[in-house]
Amino acid sequence: MKRIGGFRRKSRYKLRQSISNKGKLPITKILQEFEIGERVVLKLEPSHMGGMFFPRFHGRVGEVTRKQGDCVLVKIKDGNKVKQCLAHPVHLQKI
Numbered sequence: 001m002k003r004i005g006g007f008r009r010k011s012r013y014k015l016r017q018s019i020s021n022k023g024k025l026p027i028t029k030i031l032q033e034f035e036i037g038e039r040v041v042l043k044l045e046p047s048h049m050g051g052m053f054f055p056r057f058h059g060r061v062g063e064v065t066r067k068q069g070d071c072v073l074v075k076i077k078d079g080n081k082v083k084q085c086l087a088h089p090v091h092l093q094k095i
Contacts, residue, residue, distance in 0.1 A: 011055040015046040025090065032089045034064045034072055041093040042074065042085065051088020061095065 008015060025047060034040060042053060042060045051071045062076035065084065072092065074085045 007052075008055070011058075014055055014058050015044060017046060030090055032092075032094075034067075034089065034092065034094070036064055036066060038064045039095045040064060040072075040074060041095060042076070042087060043091060043093050045090045048088065048090045051086070052091060053085045053087045057083075057085055 025045070029045075030048075040062060042057050042062060044052060044055060044058050053074075057076060057078070060076045060078075062074040062085065065073045065075045067073070068086060071086050071088050074087055074092070076083055076085055
């Protein structure tokens with residue numbers, strides 16, 4: 001059977017911005033850099049589609065493992081498993 005729904009399915013409230021945060025993204029958020037071993041929060045930026053990770057991991061805390069092109073590989077814990085998530089720096093926030 002064909003899978004119903006796409007990447008953003010069931011994420012209406014996760015991908016909604018508050019009124020004060022709407023508008024054009026600041027360039028500093030796009031160009032921010034992360035060091036290997038730094039801890040970050042995975043927060044989706046709905047206005048920037050590129051480098052978006054799976055919405056299930058929204059709000060999780062992880063550790064930067066390495067850089068891969070423009071994106072960053074983040075190691076997170078999902079239950080008892082350790083998973084890796086590739087995300088653009090726009091979707092990451094320093095702790």
